Amino acid sequence: MRHHLLLRVITKLLVGPIILFALYVQFHGDYSPGGGFQAGVIFAVAFILFGIVFGLTKVKQVFPPWIVHKLAALGVLIYAGTGIYSLMLGSTFLNYGAFTPAHPEHGQHWGILIVELGVGITVAAVMVAIYYAFAARPPVINDEEW
Amino acid sequence: MIALDWIVGITSWASIIAGSAFMVIGAIGTLRFPDFWSRVHAVSVTDSAGMLLLTLGMCIQGGFTLITVKLVLIGIFLFITGPTATHAVANAALVSGFLPRGADRTIVSGEKKEIIKPKATSRKRKPSKAKK
Secondary structure (H helix, E strand, C coil): CCCCHHHHHHHHHHHHHHHHHHHHHHHCCCCCCCCHHHHHHHHHHHHHHHHHHHCHHHHHHHCCHHHHHHHHHHHHHHHHHHHHHHHHCCCCCCCHHHCCCCCHHHHHHHHHHHHHHHHHHHHHHHHHHHHHHHHCCCCCCCHHHC | CHHHHHHHHHHHHHHHHHHHHHHHHHHHHHHHCCCHHHHHHHHHHHHHHHHHHHHHHHHHHHCCCHHHHHHHHHHHHHHHHHHHHHHHHHHHHHHCCCCCCCCCEEEEECCEEEEECCCHHHHCCCCCCCCC
């Protein structure tokens, strides 16, 4: 892997901005195009790019598979928990307006933010998990033959 | 102010049209050039130039706003990633033994020196229907 100097330098340069852009798409999603799903995919792309260039063992040190699988469940828990919380407040499932009965707009703002966060965490974790599952297969072509 | 509007319009549209022309020329080159290396050359060089001219034209149209800042960031991102992607494709082709016509590749590792000749079968082309 040592001969991909240019790709390694550019990848190191790009991983940070890609994660930053994912967070921008995540938390700016209620003002501009974007949201949890796209942000999760962009977030996962940073790790997939790192894994493609530096190898699966390196990226598994950064983002271990057991954390990935826990995060995939955590996102669904946040999403469903928001809905259950609004149920407990005596409203319907995922009715954010019930969080702050005096100002339903505030409750809707926070509710959509939390739900999108859950969606983003799950999508990012599932994308990385799919990449791990594919990349962990034995290679069809040996590295020496390249 | 009317003169300024004219200057902004003329420069931005000139650069947008020039960038679009670069893009179209690159696309035609990708379709029409005979082999892999000339196609990579056509698409990579014109793509960078066309992208820069297009973002420049849109920046002039945007003026001093947040849109221009975002366009500059997009331009920097594409200016870095476009040539890198071309490099990755060309590097993969070269390492897997797909050499340009008439070229050979010398690999020096320590004392050992290895010369790879182009494979005769690597440039097999589909028979073209055009009249010779």
